[in-house]
Amino acid sequence: MPYSEQIHQKAVELGKDVIRMTTAAGSGHPSSGLSIIHLVTVLMHDVMRFAPDDPWHPGNDRLVLSEGHAVPAVYAAYADLGGLVGKRRDGAKPLTKADLATLREADSVLDGHPNPAEGFPFFDAATGSLGQGLSVAAGLALAAKLDRIDKQIYCLIGDGESREGQIWEAMDMIAERKLTNVVAIFNCNGQGQADYVSAQQSADSLAAKCKAFGWQVAVIDGHDPQAIKSAVTTGLPRSAPLAIVARTQKGWGCPSLADKSNHGKPVAANKLDAALAELDATAAKLAAASAGRFECAPGKPPSSTRVEARTIAPIKFEAAMEAAGVMDAVRKNAIATRRAYGAALAALGDADQRIVSLDGDVSNSTFADIFAKRHADRFVECKIAEQNMVSAAAGMAAAGYIPFVSSFAKFLSRAYDQIEMAQISRANIKLAGSHAGISLAADGPSQMSLHDVAYFRCATQTDNGQGRPACVVFHPSDAVSAFHCTWLMANHVGMCYLRTHRPDVPLLYAPETHFELGGSHVLIEGNALTIVSSGYMVHVCKQAVETLAAAGTKCTLIDAYSFPLNASPVLAAARKTGGHILCVEDNYLGGLAGALAEAAANSDGDGVRVHAMTVTRIPKSAKSTEDILAKAGLSARDISDRARSIIAG
């Protein structure tokens, strides 16, 4: 049977599966699935080199479905190929046609949108919040380059979706880094959800944009099998990444689904037979209903190996600082946590080839430049495009790397959606946000991260379904703790967030101090009140505690440097000091004081009272950290005053 007829026949068969499974689910996007059905069929049943019986094979070509709502098409193709599904290799089973009817069920591996972590390892990352897939593809391509694996990364993008700016951040990165193994396929069916797609996202407009971004471009009929195959296979190896602008029809093959009112609507059960009959009629028209044999099959992936996960042996603080050239600062007892992070990161890079570092044009502020100088091949300058940076890191993590993403904590907030998607992907990425809180002072609120502690904390008390938190947080107060927290991040499997600060601070810990996830340290023991803080504010609290001690009032000072916090020792300390905690933070409410209040207000809290001192007004610039703390009511003096008033009762 000629190639086109084979593909048309298979596309019709899979299209029927798409319609059946969404009808069975009672929700989903059959018309979107049909618009990519030829693209998916040509890729998965012919062009891609991958092993359906080993979706974890590092040599597999990858498909990133950025427009995640069209996923039933991929499920149908994968079931047809008998691809393995399951949360782990152990016990994985081939997906069957019958399984397709479980789409969106609570125990199905077939989630409503791509979701590898729930048992669909063909995908590398969760998608469905639009515009993120091409960045994931960029990350996979970066990893393949490092691994020297010759594989192609295909990414399917909706035309409406390509309005998302992140797509163009990824286009820039892929062109700049000459990731010529990436193929971006724009699915131009012209229909959005609420309306038609804008002329700004027409096939012609997208083609012009892709060219302006430095890509080579092919505009094709996305339902012409031969055109698709030619576009993706001609002219290899490429001199520039390839964008395919594919004109398609939403609800292809099924005229009753072609109108835009059908977006996201399954066919009603009583109209199912009619819809399937429409696809049969389409097949007949294309002469694709003949009995010839389907002979296409995905190619074999190249043999390739990937470094297995292992624990990184502990590294020495002094050695790391020495190698980074920052021992002078250590000896002078004035070194910012962000700088110790940079030194630790570089040392981790020495210890393990899986460590990679991404930064967004601020590496001389985050001190990721220490890593960059020592491991230029594993440093990815992502320029000023944080969303792409985070999703690309998720892509690299899917390929087995341990990406550390450094930026100002404030600028990471631009990528919270991407961070949430990485949580859903269970991506093993490490976020390092510097210049957090108000201690930044002079640059003002546009550069200060103030919501981040409340934001990230909420995920630390959420299980990822693998017995670990959706995210863990480290908030070190000095160079030693920043160093150890960075090492803990590298060895923790799952997302981590490190919060560092701008100012130089003295050391609080001996180099060999033990740190652990959820841990805290008693820095000073007293009897009058327990003061709890983390990060930069530990130093301000220490001043306050010393002032109080000089006047005869001895307070306990605890550095609670990690979430999910083990609150028990903190509450126990509070019970020994009159049952009150004063919690001091350089961010908005809902962070550390929130965690302690939640623990204290629970039955086990034993009546401990939690008093919060946080940033309670939108800040502005001030020339120095001292000035801004005074303005915010968070100076050492403010803290000691508040402590006295609590103690006085």
Added chain:
Amino acid sequence: MPYSEQIHQKAVELGKDVIRMTTAAGSGHPSSGLSIIHLVTVLMHDVMRFAPDDPWHPGNDRLVLSEGHAVPAVYAAYADLGGLVGKRRDGAKPLTKADLATLREADSVLDGHPNPAEGFPFFDAATGSLGQGLSVAAGLALAAKLDRIDKQIYCLIGDGESREGQIWEAMDMIAERKLTNVVAIFNCNGQGQADYVSAQQSADSLAAKCKAFGWQVAVIDGHDPQAIKSAVTTGLPRSAPLAIVARTQKGWGCPSLADKSNHGKPVAANKLDAALAELDATAAKLAAASAGRFECAPGKPPSSTRVEARTIAPIKFEAAMEAAGVMDAVRKNAIATRRAYGAALAALGDADQRIVSLDGDVSNSTFADIFAKRHADRFVECKIAEQNMVSAAAGMAAAGYIPFVSSFAKFLSRAYDQIEMAQISRANIKLAGSHAGISLAADGPSQMSLHDVAYFRCATQTDNGQGRPACVVFHPSDAVSAFHCTWLMANHVGMCYLRTHRPDVPLLYAPETHFELGGSHVLIEGNALTIVSSGYMVHVCKQAVETLAAAGTKCTLIDAYSFPLNASPVLAAARKTGGHILCVEDNYLGGLAGALAEAAANSDGDGVRVHAMTVTRIPKSAKSTEDILAKAGLSARDISDRARSIIAG
């Protein structure tokens, strides 16, 4: 004196101010300021029509400085013009040259980055987190179009900054909506912070991109006064928006600042004279040091009026529902909160011309389409580009409109950085996030908002410096409360976040029930335990309470629909029912239970215990809301079981 010499002379004078003020501040970005010094001088001292003595004049041309770190150049120009500064018109004073030395001080109106709310009304929005300014400009242009004011909106964008995808979202919107009064000026100095700007952001590349996005483009020397003036003033009125790609030099006029190592570094005090002398030498070279008179001045703004703020009179629930065609659903007692929101929004649109609605291609899900059908002229379809949507809304708010921004709550998380910047701007925008929480079920976690309650709550307990919260939150449980909360949002001055849900639910409230910011309602009174919830989960709790009541256990049920929550009545209710609260949420921890725990753990809490039932595992798809609640341990049965166990003690 010839035009160019005048401008060069003024640019040198202002450049000196830039250097002096950053040296005085001890931080800042003099070299960036110098790279835009001619662009700023031509605009502010000549081309722009605006009244320095009335920065609030609605007819003023606007300048949005997207690359906010270059702000000293604007401060210098504004001081030279004697522009008014101050938080309000009352007591505003002309900025003087001497004031420039207060840059970045705690009480100065001259923040480290543009910050109108702290007393610099020349700007419309805080900038400094990069890539957001052009969207603000788009919003200002949309407002000017509605107001039929003929004014120009200029936006200065850094070359490195133009890597941010949001810039291209704004480029799309401005081209699509033919906002030909927007002039985007790309400042191409070729230097980033950590490295040179990528070739992807070269002047040539940017020019090609702008063309592909449908703009007319002029590439000029950004230090040539005549070229700047010609580019912005020729060919008016334009048929397409204008992008000016200006080649500039970082540290212009001051060779010792030209190297990229100078990014973000002020001149040391002991090198100040030398730097100023370099600028004098540059002036001499340009023959711009002659004694001729500077004759340029900004033009006068066109006379124009703007609707003054006023309270919108209460509207009737039934009338609003009737007009929206949703009374059938009300009568059937099955209407989603998002639908009632859409109906309320449309009614508000009837009541006040300042109400505008923005949506990102999901208006048929958020029900903003009810507004769109009735007020097409005030509906802005922003397509799938949430960051641009939020910043554009901030721009419209700066012009006096009351923008309601509707999308899935999950997709708004993509714009959290923009939302934070809008908080700093004190932008009067209303965010309405639909399909929040796990009740969405089938679509899976990529479409569910789970972090949002903790995230937004942290800002509700932060003062905006005007005696109001940085943000307030409404989380209605039924159509009546959604309706009233929408009205409250319109009348509250400041950012609001409304959280609605997908499922249809019965009514819980009589139409005339009173709702207020921070309020809560006791829905059922009991004696055994107080159960507190909000949004969709109120209905599930109600089922649980009814089951318990049928078995003789009477619980109090409170709907706590707003943050910052007035916790006192809730704690008081708890004290009457044994001192325990069971708090039930469909999101991650840190929201309602966090607020109650913080209140309870405070001294005033009087020992009330707070037990939280929240989403404790990253969710996945399930076919129905019932299925997913059961999977998450949040079914009515789970709630009644937990209540029994708490009561049993």
